[in-house]
Amino acid sequence: MGIAEKLVRKCRARSPWILLFDTGACNACDLEIAACLTPRYDVERFGVLARGSPRHADILVVTGPVTRQARDRLIRIYEQMPEPKYVVAAGTCATSGGVYWGCYNTYPSLDSIIPVHAYVSGCPVKPEAILKAISILVEKIERGEV
Amino acid sequence: MSFEIPIGPQHPIHVEPLMLRLTVEGELIVDVDVDVSYIHKGIEKALETRPYIQGLYLVERICGICNAAHSLCYCLNIEQLLGKEAPPRAKYLRIIVEELSRIHSHLLWLGHYFHTLGFETLFMYFWRDRERVMDMLELITGNRVITSYNTIGGVRRDLAPEAEQNLRRALDYIEERMRYYEKVIDSEPTILARTQGVGILKPEDAVKMGAVGPHLRASRIKHDIRLDDPYSGHDEVPFNVVTWDTCDCYARIKVRVREVYECVNMIRYALDHIPSGDYRLKIPSFFKTPPGESLARVEAPRGELVHYSISDGGEKPYRYRVRTPTLANLLSVTEMLRSRGDYEVYIADVPAILGGIDPCICCSARIVITDEARRRRMTMTLDDIIRLSRERRVEKR
Ligand code: SF4
Numbered sequence: 001m002g003i004a005e006k007l008v009r010k011c012r013a014r015s016p017w018i019l020l021f022d023t024g025a026c027n028a029c030d031l032e033i034a035a036c037l038t039p040r041y042d043v044e045r046f047g048v049l050a051r052g053s054p055r056h057a058d059i060l061v062v063t064g065p066v067t068r069q070a071r072d073r074l075i076r077i078y079e080q081m082p083e084p085k086y087v088v089a090a091g092t093c094a095t096s097g098g099v100y101w102g103c104y105n106t107y108p109s110l111d112s113i114i115p116v117h118a119y120v121s122g123c124p125v126k127p128e129a130i131l132k133a134i135s136i137l138v139e140k141i142e143r144g145e146v
Numbered sequence: 147m148s149f150e151i152p153i154g155p156q157h158p159i160h161v162e163p164l165m166l167r168l169t170v171e172g173e174l175i176v177d178v179d180v181d182v183s184y185i186h187k188g189i190e191k192a193l194e195t196r197p198y199i200q201g202l203y204l205v206e207r208i209c210g211i212c213n214a215a216h217s218l219c220y221c222l223n224i225e226q227l228l229g230k231e232a233p234p235r236a237k238y239l240r241i242i243v244e245e246l247s248r249i250h251s252h253l254l255w256l257g258h259y260f261h262t263l264g265f266e267t268l269f270m271y272f273w274r275d276r277e278r279v280m281d282m283l284e285l286i287t288g289n290r291v292i293t294s295y296n297t298i299g300g301v302r303r304d305l306a307p308e309a310e311q312n313l314r315r316a317l318d319y320i321e322e323r324m325r326y327y328e329k330v331i332d333s334e335p336t337i338l339a340r341t342q343g344v345g346i347l348k349p350e351d352a353v354k355m356g357a358v359g360p361h362l363r364a365s366r367i368k369h370d371i372r373l374d375d376p377y378s379g380h381d382e383v384p385f386n387v388v389t390w391d392t393c394d395c396y397a398r399i400k401v402r403v404r405e406v407y408e409c410v411n412m413i414r415y416a417l418d419h420i421p422s423g424d425y426r427l428k429i430p431s432f433f434k435t436p437p438g439e440s441l442a443r444v445e446a447p448r449g450e451l452v453h454y455s456i457s458d459g460g461e462k463p464y465r466y467r468v469r470t471p472t473l474a475n476l477l478s479v480t481e482m483l484r485s486r487g488d489y490e491v492y493i494a495d496v497p498a499i500l501g502g503i504d505p506c507i508c509c510s511a512r513i514v515i516t517d518e519a520r521r522r523r524m525t526m527t528l529d530d531i532i533r534l535s536r537e538r539r540v541e542k543r
Contacts, residue, residue: 024185028210028291031254035280038273067185099207102195103188124210124291 005144012058012084013142015047016134019057019081023074024106025064028124029091033061041127048134054080059137061130065093065106066113078114086146087116088133092123099123117146193466198224198298199431201463205453208468210291211254214247215446216468217296219453222377222442224298227435227457230427236300237379238420242313243287243295244378245409245416249320250279251447252360252402252409256327259399263340263498268330275323282316285309300426310417317410324406331399341395345482345499348393355478358471359449360405363389364397371445382419385412395498434461446471 022030036043037050051057054077066074078085089110092098097108110116117140120133140146189208193201205220206213218240225231232240257272280290286309287293287302295301331337347357352365362369370387372380388404390397437459444451449471458464482499 022185024187026207026210026213026292028207028213031210031291035273035277038277039270040274040277064185065187067187070185099204100187100189100192103192105186105188123207126290 009142009144013138015049016058016086016138016141017049017051017056018059018061018088018134019051019054019077020061020063021074021077023062023064023070023094023110024067024100025091025093029063029093032124032127033063033090033130036127036130041131043131043134046131046135046138054078055082057081058084059086059088059134061088061090062094062110063090065097065100065103066110068105068107071107071113074113084141086118086137086141087114088118088120088130088137089116090120090125090130090133092121095119095121190466190468194463197432197461198435198463201466202297203294205468206292206294209470211251212247212446212448212451212470213292214244214295215444215451216453217294218244218378219442219444219446219451221296221298222444223440223453223455224435226440226442227438227455228298228429228433229436230299230429232300232378233424233427234379234421235304235423235425238383238416239301239305239425240296240378241380241383241416242305242413243283243293243301245412246279246283246286247293248447249406249409250276250283252406253279255447256399256402260337263337265334265337268327271323271327275320278316278319282309282313285312297426299429300424302426304425305420313413314417317413321407321410324403324410328403331403337399338396340498341399342392343394345395345398346393347478347482351481352393352478355481356474357449357478358474359445359447360388360401361398361449361475361478363387364401365393366391371443371450375443377442377444383412383415432461434459448472449474 020030020033035041054060058081060078060081062074064070078087087110089095093100094110097106100106101108107113118133118137120129122129137146189204193204196204202217202220206217208216221232253272253276257269257276260266260272261269283293284290286305287295295303347355347361347365349365349367352362352367357365358369366389368387368389371377372385373387385408388401388408390400390404435457437457439454439456441452441454444453451471452469454467454469455463456465479500483496
């Protein structure tokens with residue numbers, strides 16, 4: 001890859017802005033992600049900033065099983081995000097349906113709906129696990145692997 | 147003008163919006179309609195297809211914040227069906243974890259509420275101190291948020307002596323911090339301007355609308371399931387029911403702050419007087435319950451939580467029904483958001499009022515504002531509304 005692209009990648013990896021989207025979570029995963037933003041864990045030191053609008057975000061963090069009502073909005077939000085975009089499935093629900101497996105109103109997993117770049121398991125995910133997932137993803141972005 | 151303001155569920159802190167259809171005349175809100183239907187997963191149906199012990203884990207995940215209350219209510223229900231009662235030590239341990247999660251929930255709410263009002267520093271402070279409570283929950287139960295502590299016939303593990311020491315220290319810390327925060331809240335003009343006289347819910351209206359929990363107690367009504375219908379040894383542990391007279395958003399803050407002190411004292415009392423003995427009954431993993439029905443009520447951090455079950459004598463419930471406190475409180479939001487007489491509600495007050503009930507819906511939708519006089523459409527995010535709210539309130543004063 002050329003110098004310019006390397007530079008772009010490096011910059012991109014320095015400030016991944018995240019967008020949290022709850023597609024039907026029980027709230028615990030959202031709490032833990034919110035806890036990442038607060039003083040004890042403080043993801044901002046990695047340049048991560050939580051945004052409220054999909055148009056500002058690089059990484060979409062999805063929590064919860066995808067319910068039928070949330071599916072269309074999830075797709076719409078995913079489409080609104082500018083390229084390049086990455087998706088993190090946070091929590092067992094988002095990765096594989098979790099405890100809601102077999103409920104009539106949920107889809108089995110997030111990756112059956114949109115492409116996913118990182119899976120974080122745990123019910124709920126620990127803030128440390130989210131930090132790790134984001135830092136691994138950022139390294140991969142920098143190396144151009146995703 | 148027909149405003150449509152969808153508020154997406156992707157806000158970093160407040161992730162669970164609901165659909166509010168506000169009818170406005172200019173800035174003034176004249177009518178409201180509430181709809182909660184988005185994150186419907188079908189939990190009640192799923193409970194009918196799972197054995198009791200598996201249902202416990204699903205019930206806890208109805209709501210991540212009040213999971214201790216949900217699992218306690220479920221266990222009480224099933225114990226009632228089985229005709230058994232948890233041993234005395236288990237009851238005290240249940241109180242300790244229940245009150246700890248109440249502290250965690252109230253700190254979380256206070257932090258989030260001040261974030262909504264634009265007071266970021268206080269938000270960070272509250273969430274930092276909340277981590278101390280999370281550590282204690284992790285120490286006692288083994289998990290931070292979803293504790294999985296209550297089980298049918300008792301609790302899952304005993305309290306270690308070292309944990310007790312740590313817990314006492316954490317309680318001292320929390321109490322001291324809360325005294326400081328109370329001073330900040332009472333002396334900070336912005337908070338007072340944004341909350342005093344906003345979102346008034348009169349006691350008669352609160353009862354009529356079926357409000358529950360701290361929200362009801364902030365309207366001067368003394369109602370607490372722990373007092374009215376003690377379910378887990380609450381008749382042995384003394385505590386005060388906190389009420390406040392002003393019936394506005396400020397009262398809601400004060401009630402929750404004061405409740406944290408009560409929780410701290412209850413945990414201290416429980417630690418001092420905890421009986422020895424078994425902490426759970428021996429109940430096989432898979433069992434059948436005799437046919438019948440049962441109902442249990444628990445005071446969750448947000449108010450009265452009701453679980454009802456019918457058994458047909460099988461390994462699974464025939465029907466399971468859950469009524470969460472937020473559902474009860476949402477109705478009163480319609481009352482608080484409607485201007486009448488000299489009580490005026492502005493769009494800018496919506497976050498303060500809606501935040502005041504501590505909405506925990508685990509379901510998402512958005513706010514749609516309709517104004518019939520003029521015709522225009524406009525889209526806003528929750529961020530926009532919160533920003534608008536911060537700016538407008540300051541202008542008005
Ligand atoms: S993974 Fe667990 S904690 Fe997270 S949203 Fe799903 S059920 Fe809740």
